[in-house]
Amino acid sequence: MPGIDGLRQRAGRYLPALLFAPLLWLVFVPVAILIVSAFKPTGFLFDPGYTADHVRDVWLTGEIWRLIWQSLIFAAGSSVLALFAGGFLAWLTERTDVPGAGAMRAAMLLPMAMPPFLLAIGWIMLASPRTGALNAAAMNWFGLSFAPFNIYSMGGMIFVEALALTPSAYLIMAPAFRMIDANLEEAALMAGASRWQVLTRIILPVMTPAIAGTAIYLVVISLVVFDVPGTIGIPAGIKLLATHVYDLLNHAPTGLPDYGPIGAIAMGMMLTLVVLSLVYQRMMKRAGRFVTVTGKASRARAFPLGGARKLLAWGVWLFLAVTVAAPLLALAWTSLLPWQMPLNAESFAQFTLANHGLFLRDPALLKAIWHSLVIAVVASTFTAVLALLTSWAVVRAKAPGAALMDILAFLPLAFPGVLIATALIYVYLTVKPFPVYGTIWIITIAHATVYLSYASRVTNASVAQMHPELEEAARMNGASWLRTMFRIVAPLALPALVAVWIWIFAHSLRELGAALILQGADNKTVPTLLFAYWTQGQPTKTAAVGVWMVIVLVALIAIGQGVQRWASQRQAES
Amino acid sequence: MTEFTRRGVMQGGALAGASLAFGARPAFAQSKELQELAAAAAKKPPVVWSESSSDEQMKPVIDAFNKRYPDIKVLFIRNTGGNTLAARVVQESQAGTSPASLLTGDHQQFEILRQRGLVVERDWKPLGVDAAITPKPHLIATSAAIAVLVWNKNKVKDADIPRNYMDLVDPKWSGKVGSWVRAPNMVSLAKVEGEAKIRDFTQKLVANKARMYDSTYQLAQEIGSGEIDVGLGLYHTTLVPLNQGAPLAWGATDPLGVATIFSAVVSKGANPEGAQVMAAWLGTAEGANAYEAGTGRGNPAVAGSKTAEVVKGRRTSEFTIDETPTYIRLLAEYNKILSDGRTRK
Numbered sequence: 001m002p003g004i005d006g007l008r009q010r011a012g013r014y015l016p017a018l019l020f021a022p023l024l025w026l027v028f029v030p031v032a033i034l035i036v037s038a039f040k041p042t043g044f045l046f047d048p049g050y051t052a053d054h055v056r057d058v059w060l061t062g063e064i065w066r067l068i069w070q071s072l073i074f075a076a077g078s079s080v081l082a083l084f085a086g087g088f089l090a091w092l093t094e095r096t097d098v099p100g101a102g103a104m105r106a107a108m109l110l111p112m113a114m115p116p117f118l119l120a121i122g123w124i125m126l127a128s129p130r131t132g133a134l135n136a137a138a139m140n141w142f143g144l145s146f147a148p149f150n151i152y153s154m155g156g157m158i159f160v161e162a163l164a165l166t167p168s169a170y171l172i173m174a175p176a177f178r179m180i181d182a183n184l185e186e187a188a189l190m191a192g193a194s195r196w197q198v199l200t201r202i203i204l205p206v207m208t209p210a211i212a213g214t215a216i217y218l219v220v221i222s223l224v225v226f227d228v229p230g231t232i233g234i235p236a237g238i239k240l241l242a243t244h245v246y247d248l249l250n251h252a253p254t255g256l257p258d259y260g261p262i263g264a265i266a267m268g269m270m271l272t273l274v275v276l277s278l279v280y281q282r283m284m285k286r287a288g289r290f291v292t293v294t295g296k297a298s299r300a301r302a303f304p305l306g307g308a309r310k311l312l313a314w315g316v317w318l319f320l321a322v323t324v325a326a327p328l329l330a331l332a333w334t335s336l337l338p339w340q341m342p343l344n345a346e347s348f349a350q351f352t353l354a355n356h357g358l359f360l361r362d363p364a365l366l367k368a369i370w371h372s373l374v375i376a377v378v379a380s381t382f383t384a385v386l387a388l389l390t391s392w393a394v395v396r397a398k399a400p401g402a403a404l405m406d407i408l409a410f411l412p413l414a415f416p417g418v419l420i421a422t423a424l425i426y427v428y429l430t431v432k433p434f435p436v437y438g439t440i441w442i443i444t445i446a447h448a449t450v451y452l453s454y455a456s457r458v459t460n461a462s463v464a465q466m467h468p469e470l471e472e473a474a475r476m477n478g479a480s481w482l483r484t485m486f487r488i489v490a491p492l493a494l495p496a497l498v499a500v501w502i503w504i505f506a507h508s509l510r511e512l513g514a515a516l517i518l519q520g521a522d523n524k525t526v527p528t529l530l531f532a533y534w535t536q537g538q539p540t541k542t543a544a545v546g547v548w549m550v551i552v553l554v555a556l557i558a559i560g561q562g563v564q565r566w567a568s569q570r571q572a573e574s
Numbered sequence: 575m576t577e578f579t580r581r582g583v584m585q586g587g588a589l590a591g592a593s594l595a596f597g598a599r600p601a602f603a604q605s606k607e608l609q610e611l612a613a614a615a616a617k618k619p620p621v622v623w624s625e626s627s628s629d630e631q632m633k634p635v636i637d638a639f640n641k642r643y644p645d646i647k648v649l650f651i652r653n654t655g656g657n658t659l660a661a662r663v664v665q666e667s668q669a670g671t672s673p674a675s676l677l678t679g680d681h682q683q684f685e686i687l688r689q690r691g692l693v694v695e696r697d698w699k700p701l702g703v704d705a706a707i708t709p710k711p712h713l714i715a716t717s718a719a720i721a722v723l724v725w726n727k728n729k730v731k732d733a734d735i736p737r738n739y740m741d742l743v744d745p746k747w748s749g750k751v752g753s754w755v756r757a758p759n760m761v762s763l764a765k766v767e768g769e770a771k772i773r774d775f776t777q778k779l780v781a782n783k784a785r786m787y788d789s790t791y792q793l794a795q796e797i798g799s800g801e802i803d804v805g806l807g808l809y810h811t812t813l814v815p816l817n818q819g820a821p822l823a824w825g826a827t828d829p830l831g832v833a834t835i836f837s838a839v840v841s842k843g844a845n846p847e848g849a850q851v852m853a854a855w856l857g858t859a860e861g862a863n864a865y866e867a868g869t870g871r872g873n874p875a876v877a878g879s880k881t882a883e884v885v886k887g888r889r890t891s892e893f894t895i896d897e898t899p900t901y902i903r904l905l906a907e908y909n910k911i912l913s914d915g916r917t918r919k
Binding site: 044045046047063128129130131152230234235236237239243247249250251252253254255256257259338339340341342362364425426429430437516517519520521524528531532535536537538539540 | 622626628629630631649650651652654655657658660661662664665666668669671679680682683685686749750752755756780783784785786787788789791792794795796798799800801802811814815818819820902903905906909913914
């Protein structure tokens with residue numbers, strides 16, 4: 001019977017080969033199309049000729065560097081804030097004795113139910129300089145002659161983007177905090193270390209892969225995200241790289257999208273991602289330091305917060321009230337208005353349910369809900385399974401080609417969903433055996449591709465924290481590789497898998513960019529309906545759709561949370 | 575300011591020149607060739623029609639068409655923003671898939687398709703379409719986007735109401751003025767006003783801390799809410815919050831910036847015959863009025879339409895189709911000023 005080395009060898013031999021196929025298909029093919037487009041004179045894949053003009057024009061002008069600088073300010077600001085907020089909240093709920101940790105865990109996921117596009121609209125209603133409800137309240141209450149908040153600024157954009165990213169940061173780091181071996185803490189305490197020393201010299205170093213993975217993820221996603229820069233940045237006159245790509249795609253003066261320059265920019269983003277992936281992999285190679293889930297039973301000891309317990313708990317609830325409840329209330333209020341107006345007593349008198357009535361009577365709605373649910377369920381399930389297998393091959397089996405495989409899994413993060421979708425149009429127009437063009441399945445594939453990056457970061461961190469001795473023990477007892485995966489790896493990774501599933505499910509349900517590009521006659525989703533209202537100049541109707549969308553998503557996330565708790569308990573018991 | 579002049583018509587584009595001629599035509603006429611095309615179209619797959627309007631807006635238009643032509647099936651597929659109409663046709667054609675048969679949007683996109691031999695070029699007269707609204711064999715004028723001044727009635731005193739576009743750069747509107755982040759309005763005005771004057775206006779507008787909006791619908795809503803006081807918007811998008819009860823008002827600029835929106839038939843579509851019938855129908859009073867009722871965008875060339883009333887007696891400004899290279903050059907330049915102006919500082 002082969003030992004763990006034999007197991008690694010066999011799995012290492014076959015699994016990467018099997019996994020390369022979907023990864024190449026999902027990631028490499030569309031990315032290659034984008035890159036080839038960068039060298040086409042017209043930007044169209046099948047047009048004749050090649051040129052380096054687009055690459056030269058994009059990268060040798062001062063404009064791109066100015067945009068990159070602006071984008072880096074935005075990305076760094078929002079990532080640092082989200083990393084701090086998400087990490088601190090994950091530590092609080094997973095490793096301390098803060099009261100109400102269970103409720104906080106559930107509440108932390110609620111912001112995910114609100115698409116960043118709607119979050120931005122909610123904050124515009126609250127903090128726009130002249131009609132924002134918070135400004136009006138502050139000026140009335142404190143007699144100020146100026147508006148203290150201005151959402152139409154770089155600071156405003158960073159704030160809203162950080163809020164949008166915080167649940168993701170929390171979701172990546174919370175399972176990692178949860179899985180830290182309590183024996184490490186015990187040993188440190190036994191050796192006379194203080195609680196603070198345990199935190200800074202045990203917990204944080206052990207968390208390095210998760211923190212690094214989260215930081216890289218947040219920086220890259222905030223470099224390519226469009227929702228907040230588009231909704232707040234364009235009116236404010238603040239142009240970022242993502243807004244520039246959007247301009248090239250939608251506002252080209254010739255009337256044709258500038259696919260060439262878009263491909264050239266995508267190449268730069270891709271190279272940055274490859275470098276970040278390699279940095280991340282180097283950190284993961286030292287993963288032995290971070291092995292924390294062993295076969296030995298351990299029970300986490302809660303960090304005592306002492307007198308600060310209640311204060312911190314109130315702080316968390318205040319944070320959630322401001323970041324989640326306030327924009328949601330603004331949105332709900334707006335949904336009850338006949339047209340966009342300031343949220344004040346005068347507008348209260350205008351309340352109407354007409355927007356909700358119109359939306360609920362829309363015959364396209366039921367079909368769109370069904371489409372959205374099917375896409376979200378299939379994309380989240382497929383991506384979670386693929387991410388776990390990829391992580392196992394990359395982190396555990398360290399198979400030949402593992403580094404490339406990890407880069408492939410991470411690469412889609414460099415491309416906004418709309419670019420992946422544009423490439424997929426070519427893929428599925430030309431590949432006739434897969435007649436998915438114009439159907440919900442092409443959107444499902446787009447979502448699986450786009451969200452694989454996030455999923456693989458979470459599962460990488462989870463697998464890195466499992467000690468090989470568990471699989472070794474299973475193997476010693478005669479379990480096959482498949483059985484070991486089913487009975488050892490998957491159950492141990494279950495909390496992370498469920499977290500990934502919930503995250504992708506929620507993000508897929510609210511995803512707009514790719515769904516719009518891939519929209520055909522019969523694959524409309526709820527967000528495309530929402531966007532239809534918005535682009536017709538009906539923000540109040542948009543708010544009504546948004547409110548219902550958030551309500552449904554909150555209910556679904558709550559169910560997912562229940563499953564995740566059950567999985568965690570099951571893992572703890574085993 | 576609003577006086578109709580011969581010079582304006584001569585300088586205006588296809589639509590401005592068409593308004594007199596088309597207004598005199600009968601509401602609907604079916605030629606023999608049109609009947610034959612309709613009969614052929616009825617035996618083919620649905621006419622796939624693609625443009626930027628929503629399904630909700632297009633349904634009444636298609637219903638009206640089907641009242642006239644019940645045997646021609648129409649399938650609408652929205653192209654959000656309308657900016658990838660031509661790109662989608664090129665991609666689908668290159669892959670050997672049938673693209674949409676009928677497109678409605680900017681003429682620049684259709685010129686690209688014409689150069690690739692992907693649009694039907696024909697004499698539209700036998701289908702009953704007035705030559706005045708077919709400036710090129712592949713284009714039928716369907717509607718128009720008209721630049722207008724918009725202001726909030728509660729925020730702007732009568733004495734301060736902007737009388738023309740240059741009033742928007744008055745320092746009193748600093749931070750309280752808005753604009754579409756794209757420059758078609760400016761380019762239209764440049765035809766009559768001159769490139770330099772409009773470049774100066776655009777730069778001053780940005781310097782006046784104008785709030786830029788990705789959509790003129792959003793611009794109108796923000797003026798209605800009082801977040802900004804005044805702006806340069808579009809007529810049909812201003813009507814939406816106005817009809818909802820928002821305290822908005824609009825006024826014409828002088829000259830009136832007009833951007834004609836055209837329909838084109840894709841030769842590789844599954845039902846180009848049906849698309850020709852539909853394009854011709856959209857050029858009739860019946861079709862144009864149905865389109866205006868559904869989308870809010872009317873055809874100023876159709877007498878009796880609301881949009882024709884807006885244009886009536888005013889000096890219009892629009893580049894002709896033959897001046898497309900100038901249009902594209904100015905659009906690129908002015909777009910850049912609008913989208914980059916404040917970031918560059």
